[in-house]
Amino acid sequence: MTSRQMRFLFILGGAAIASGCASLGVKPWQRDVLARQEMQLNGDPLDAAIDDHLYFSKEASSGGRTFAGGGCGCN
Amino acid sequence: MQLKPKATQPKSENARRRLIAASCALLGATAARSQQTNAAPADSGLLEDWSVDTALAYYHEDGRIMAIEPLVSLAKVFADGQAVNLNATFDSLSGSSPNGALTSHVAQTFASPSGKAKHAYTTAPGELPVDPHYQDTRIAVGGNWTVPLTRLDEVSVGAKLSDEHDFFSATVNASIAHDFNEKNTTVSFGINNEYDSLSPIGGAPVPGSDYALFEKTGGKTKNGVGALIGVTQVMTRNWLSEFNISVDRFKGYLNDPYKITSIIDGAGNTTGYEYESRPDQRTRRSAYWENRVAWNRQASTALSLRYMSDDWGVRSETAQLHVRWSFSHRDRYIEPTLRWYRQTAADFYTPFILNTVNPGGGYESADARLGPFHALTYGVKYAQKLPGLGGRADSEFSVRVEYYQQTFDERMAAPAALAGLDLYPGLKAFLVQVGWRF
Numbered sequence: 029m030t031s032r033q034m035r036f037l038f039i040l041g042g043a044a045i046a047s048g049c050a051s052l053g054v055k056p057w058q059r060d061v062l063a064r065q066e067m068q069l070n071g072d073p074l075d076a077a078i079d080d081h082l083y084f085s086k087e088a089s090s091g092g093r094t095f096a097g098g099g100c101g102c103n
Numbered sequence: 104m105q106l107k108p109k110a111t112q113p114k115s116e117n118a119r120r121r122l123i124a125a126s127c128a129l130l131g132a133t134a135a136r137s138q139q140t141n142a143a144p145a146d147s148g149l150l151e152d153w154s155v156d157t158a159l160a161y162y163h164e165d166g167r168i169m170a171i172e173p174l175v176s177l178a179k180v181f182a183d184g185q186a187v188n189l190n191a192t193f194d195s196l197s198g199s200s201p202n203g204a205l206t207s208h209v210a211q212t213f214a215s216p217s218g219k220a221k222h223a224y225t226t227a228p229g230e231l232p233v234d235p236h237y238q239d240t241r242i243a244v245g246g247n248w249t250v251p252l253t254r255l256d257e258v259s260v261g262a263k264l265s266d267e268h269d270f271f272s273a274t275v276n277a278s279i280a281h282d283f284n285e286k287n288t289t290v291s292f293g294i295n296n297e298y299d300s301l302s303p304i305g306g307a308p309v310p311g312s313d314y315a316l317f318e319k320t321g322g323k324t325k326n327g328v329g330a331l332i333g334v335t336q337v338m339t340r341n342w343l344s345e346f347n348i349s350v351d352r353f354k355g356y357l358n359d360p361y362k363i364t365s366i367i368d369g370a371g372n373t374t375g376y377e378y379e380s381r382p383d384q385r386t387r388r389s390a391y392w393e394n395r396v397a398w399n400r401q402a403s404t405a406l407s408l409r410y411m412s413d414d415w416g417v418r419s420e421t422a423q424l425h426v427r428w429s430f431s432h433r434d435r436y437i438e439p440t441l442r443w444y445r446q447t448a449a450d451f452y453t454p455f456i457l458n459t460v461n462p463g464g465g466y467e468s469a470d471a472r473l474g475p476f477h478a479l480t481y482g483v484k485y486a487q488k489l490p491g492l493g494g495r496a497d498s499e500f501s502v503r504v505e506y507y508q509q510t511f512d513e514r515m516a517a518p519a520a521l522a523g524l525d526l527y528p529g530l531k532a533f534l535v536q537v538g539w540r541f
Contacts, residue, residue: 052284052287052288052336052337052338052339053284053285053287053288053336053337053338054287054337054339054340055285056285056286058340059337059340060340061340061341061397062337062340062341062343064397064403066395066397066403066405066427066429066436067343067395067397067403069335069343069345069393069395073156073176074156074157074158074174074176074538075158075484075503075536075538077174077190077192078158078160078172078174078534078536079505081172082162082507082532082534083444086472086478086507086509086530086532087419087444087446087472087478088413088415088417088419088446088449088472088473089387089389089409089411089417089419089421089444089446091329091331091349091351091387091389091411092347092349092389092390092391092409092411092421093347093391093393093407093409094331095274095276095293095295095329095331095349095351096327096329096349096351096387096389
């Protein structure tokens with residue numbers, strides 16, 4: 029995937045979310061599936077913390093999902 | 104006190120009230136779960152109502168570093184909606200760390216960062232120069248406190264401290280989130296401030312100075328500020344989407360104090376080394392998009408994409424996919440993972456310096472983490488529900504393995520005499536993690 033394709037995807041995604049907010053969504057009694065653990069955005073926080081630390085210390089990028097940085101002298 | 108008999112209500116009125124109460128309870132429970140499912144049950148002041156998440160990770164690089172990392176996280180939601188999270192991490196690292204110098208046809212001897220003769224080391228011909236005495240421990244503690252302001256707004260503040268023998272970091276963050284569209288849309292804004300203090304072994308090298316002169320000063324600092332704006336949207340009953348834009352800016356001593364760059368002549372001979380020299384500020388911008396979709400009762404996916412760029416010339420793209428398959432009773436699941444990552448090199452990245460040229464306008468680093476490479480991660484996780492402890496309904500045991508491989512994409516033209524040497528060895532590593540959540 030090229031940078032241009034990636035940017036296009038982001039613009040498309042952002043536009044879809046921004047324009048469709050009012051018409052999207054569910055009623056409160058329709059949240060059964062969304063309540064499952066696998067549907068939580070940070071449902072496995074320790075897995076994410078370990079991965080973030082690994083990638084932060086081996087790559088030039090960090091953050092995105094949450095703040096960048098890492099509080100580690102490894103980079 | 105005189106007790107009076109209760110007035111009898113008509114049966115139909117009783118039934119109507121019971122129905123209303125049952126509906127309210129159902130809606131309330133559903134809404135609470137949707138906002139915070141990892142937390143312990145609310146309305147309890149007992150310690151055992153904290154949810155506890157623990158993990159032990161073992162990380163091993165092929166011929167280099169190994170690390171053992173235990174983590175623990177405690178979370179609780181109080182009856183008034185406030186939520187607290189406390190976490191602690193311990194890292195123990197040891198092994199061999201690349202010092203940045205180029206592989207050579209002849210043996211190379213390096214001083215240790217401290218300058219002590221007994222820690223000097225020699226790299227055999229054809230081998231990647233690594234400091235074999237690398238050892239470090241890190242302890243980090245953090246906390247986060249979320250307070251609802253209104254039914255639709257909440258603020259969150261957090262802090263983190265991380266300490267190593269040659270590095271200290273303190274971070275604070277604050278964010279505010281607002282729900283609207285029947286809580287189907289959440290907009291959040293957060294800021295982050297990081298303060299880092301470096302006290303490298305032997306002192307912080309003067310950037311770009313001659314390695315042989317051992318020009319080092321005392322401790323150094325760097326500071327970072329960041330901001331993140333995010334939108335979370337419930338798309339359908341089975342689809343949740345999150346989109347974040349973030350920017351951060353770091354200033355100060357951004358060099359790795361232990362990294363050097365080889366200086367070679369036209370014949371490929373190493374004539375010396377110099378300490379790396381990075382700019383003293385860096386601004387990064389990133390866009391992140393995550394989609395979680397439950398395809399049916401068993402299968403769900405989480406796909407995230409990230410694009411990042413910085414003013415050092417690094418551009419990166421990341422795509423990560425988790426596919427979770429829950430078995431029929433939803434008491435266990437298996438989750439394969441695939442992550443693809445690619446980055447371009449920083450403008451001043453160079454694997455070596457030709458002694459006739461100093462590329463990058465004075466800035467230079469041979470740190471492979473600033474080079475052009477792509478990386479793949481393959482992983483799988485298995486989790487199994489077990490009987491709970493104390494009053495808890497259940498607990499969850501999990502085991503996760505990952506394999507990570509970096510491969511260089513572009514190779515700089517090198518003198519013919521260096522042919523046959525692996526100047527870009529890349530990186531292979533694996534991770535094994537066990538977790539227990541109760």
